[in-house]
Amino acid sequence: MAEKTPIIVDFDSTSDPYNPVNWSFRKKVINTLLLGLTTMGTTWASSIYSTSVVPIQRKCHIGLEVAELGLTLFMLGLGTGPMIWAPLSEVYGRKLVILLPFFISACFAFAAATGENVQTIFISRFFSGFFGSAPVAVAAGSLSDIWPPRYRGKAMSTYALAVIVGPLTAPVVGSALVSSTLGWRWTEYITGIVISCILAADMFFLNESYAATLLTKKARAMRIQTGNWELHSKHEELQVTLQQLAVKYLVRPFAMLTDPICFLVCLYASFVFGMIYMTFPAFPIVFHDLRGWKPVVASTPFLAILVGTLLGTAINLANEKYYRRRLLDNKGRAIPEARLPPMMVGGLLFAAGFFLFGWTSKPDVHWFPSVVGATLIGLGYNTIFQASLNYLVDTYQKFAASAVAANTFLRCMLAGAFPLVAHPLFGKLGVDWTASLLGFIGVGLISIPYFFFVYGRRIRAHGKWSKESV
DSSP states (O other), rough: OOOOOOOOOOOSSTOOTGGGSSOOHHHHHHHHHHHHHHHHHHHHHHHHHHHHHHHHHHHHTOOOHHHHHHHHHHHHHHHTTTTHHHHHHHHOOOOHHHHHHHHHHHHHHHHHHHSSHHHHHHHHHHHHHHHHHHHHHHHHHHHHHSSOOOHHHHHHHHHEEEEEEHHHHHHHHHHHHHSSSSSSSSHHHHHHHHHHHHHHHHHHHHOOOOOOHHHHHHHHHHHHHHTTTEEEEEHOOOOOOOHHHIIIIHHHHHHTTTTTTHHHHHHHHHHHHOOOHHHHHHIIIIIIIIOOHHHHHHHTHHHHHHHEEEEEEHHHHHHHHHHHHHHHHHHOOOGGGOOOOOHHHHHHHHHHHHHHHHHOOOOTOOOOHHHHHHHHHHHHHHHHHHHHHHHHHHHHHGGGGHHHHHHHHHHHHHHHHHHHHHHHHHHHHHHHHHHHHHHHHHHHHHHHHHHHHHHHHHHHHTTTGGGOOO
């Protein structure tokens, strides 16, 4: 008997609406906003704890630096989790790998809220970050599923703005809760409630966007409808081994850090990301301890960083015209260096923001210049961070997932470490010289985007993972 030829199920045409790239604009926008909100739930959880440090220190009779571990452990989970969730999303699809861990993250938020000892609080915080990292790990891949390169920059900017809203607004809400009769436990209760509400919206409105998973579902439906069991997708033929996944998401990201572009861009992005978390203890010192503002009022300058990120988003979106023009000049092939101009401007403003913030922090100086400095920090952060992610994706293309994984790990490690040294630094050097130290480091990193803007193409041509982008 003749052997049957397997039938591969694919999209019906290049314009098949079932293909995520061909979804309606409305559907793409809804999914982009939901991905931003979901990631915002995790970033909210990361920073709201900063307002609970002093109450937990008093309750558990521990040192201030020990109490800060609740933030550090969350960031440790946030940095290590993507090594698990990113590969699983390429096996089981994006939606499942976002929703299930996100639900578990909410459970650990409630566990932290009810914890009676520091061990319970710290363990719950770690696992809340570990499971909450799923949307952080998967969202970028999901956005690349639905947006072509020409529009991906705008989508990423919108997504990044939604993400930064979380850690910048959470301390304001947290300060209000801690100062009220509700107390610090409600910072975790409200986090669990926020995550649960976002999760409910995701369950109904977030769509699966991974083409391989969608084709697998299509093949299964066609097998049942037609009774032809030879129908299958290419993804069903794929025998993914643990070794392959380990290489892609555990070994390769660290190996890629030996590449000069990956290392320096990740280092810069991680530094500015960590500096945002460094401001969590800095703002209360400046506006509460030095200026004598009430706790809730002293937390409102965090919103200045948010205003800065809005301005940074405008700069990133304005650069899209330049990027698309270079794209057309290069016959539709991406030119990664066209992503760098916002980063080049943002680096100058980011460093200037720290100098201005530090040297106007004294009580005898009006508060307005300090707020302007915070705004410049936010503006610089957003332009640097967003441009670096876009540059990594365009440079490494099919290895982009590994490059982003390396970036995620490095930035979360720095963001977890910086708050631990904040109080000793501010106490020893003072706000002015600590901010200046951070500003000097920022000045030292300014040359990175300028260097790659000029020599990036030449370096990419000799890179093991980047030469295909030339």
